[in-house]
Amino acid sequence: NAQEAHEAIRPTSAQRTPERVKLHLNRDQFRVYDLIWRRTVASQMLPAIMEAVQVEMGLGNLGRLRATGSTIKFTGFMQVYQESNDDAVAEEGNTLPDLVPGETLTLSELRSIQHFTEPPPRYSEATLVKTLEEYGIGRPSTYATIIETLGQRGYTELLNRRFVPTDVGRVVNRFLTEHFSRYVDYGFTAHMEDELDEISRGEKEWKELLSEFWNPFSKNVADIASNVSRAQAVKARELGIDPNSSRPVTVRLGRFGPFVQIGQREDAEKPKFAGLRSGLRLETITLEEALKLFELPRTLGETPEGEL
Known part of the structure; x- marks a missing residue:
């Protein structure tokens, strides 16, 4: 398939070890070359052999403790290359030291931690690429472009190396899911x-595929464009009633980002507008938080002469 059409990034010779070329590279170049060289060499080595282990430790009258993990029986490729653990999977494969039944262990620390089942963590770049591979979406040559586009269009932002959907991203996702569900389906x-792989192998005509896709898609786009207004697409979220004016308070997405609106455009009195402050989200902002945006006077910051 298409993945076979892309040559791997690899050293021209395995004899050119990172240490041998280090003097000719700057810091960033060396780190990239070191990563490529190690992965290339590791791909030609034997698999590592891990043994699943469960350890039970007696604490006298205090009860028993149990630990599960794995021990390395044969390092194999791990001798030269180990992928850094992502936070999402770091706890899955705890490595335990070699132990002997009946061995006496020294207690160095005892911690009692209450644990609750947590929701899946947000995607990092590594886990997002892994998920794309599992669903068969994209190809190795397009993963970087997909991730770059999400950021450039303002659909996501990185927070602690995790992708967080922005208000724009949520609105676009909701709109596409509602009106173009067939095309954003993982299976499609x-x-x-x-x-596309079949076309690259000469097994299918590209004009036939484009026709099958474009004809219904273009009709779908035309129908949505003529029947769904921008206001309907954005879907303003009603927060409640302003106690001072008895007018509705809504939050919606505008051309320059999310904002709160008091009143309607068709009212005799012009509506009031206020942009969302940092930390406020279109999906979660409350009526109380929205009304505070209109409170005056408001401290904006400090100057040498005092508050502004």
Whole structure:
């Protein structure tokens, strides 16, 4: 398939070890070359052999403790290359030291931690690429472009190396899911990728595939464009009633970002507008938080002469 058409990034010779070329590279170049060299060499080595282990430790009258993890029986490729653990999977494969049944252990620390089942963590770049691979979406040559586009269009932002959807991203996602559900379905995208692979192998005509996709898609776009207004697409969220004016308070997405509106455009009195402050979200802002945006006077910051 298409993945076979892309040559791997690899050293021209395995003999050119990172240490041998270090003097000719700057810091960033060396780190990239070191990563490529180690992964290339590791890909030609034997698999590592891990053994699942469960350890029970007696604490006398205090009870028993249990630990599960794995021990390394044969390092294999891990001798030269180990992928850095992502936070999402760091706890899955705790490595335990070699132990002997009946061995006496020294207690160095005892901690009691209350644990609650947590929701799945947000995607990092590594876990997002892994998920794209699992769903068959994109190809190795397009993963970087997909991630770059999400940021450039303001659909996501990185927070602690995790992707967080922005208000724009949530609105776009909701709109596409509601009106173009067929095209944002994981199965559709994966199937389209497979058909593109068939074209690359000469097994299918590209004009036929484009016709099958474009004819219904263009009709769908035309129908939505003529029947759905921008206001309907954005779907203002009503927060409640302003106690001072008895007018509705809504939050919506505008051309320059999310904002709160008191009143309606068709009212005799012009509506009031206020942009959302940092930390406020279109999906979660409350009526109380929205009304505070209109409170005056308001301290904006400090100057040498005092508050502004």
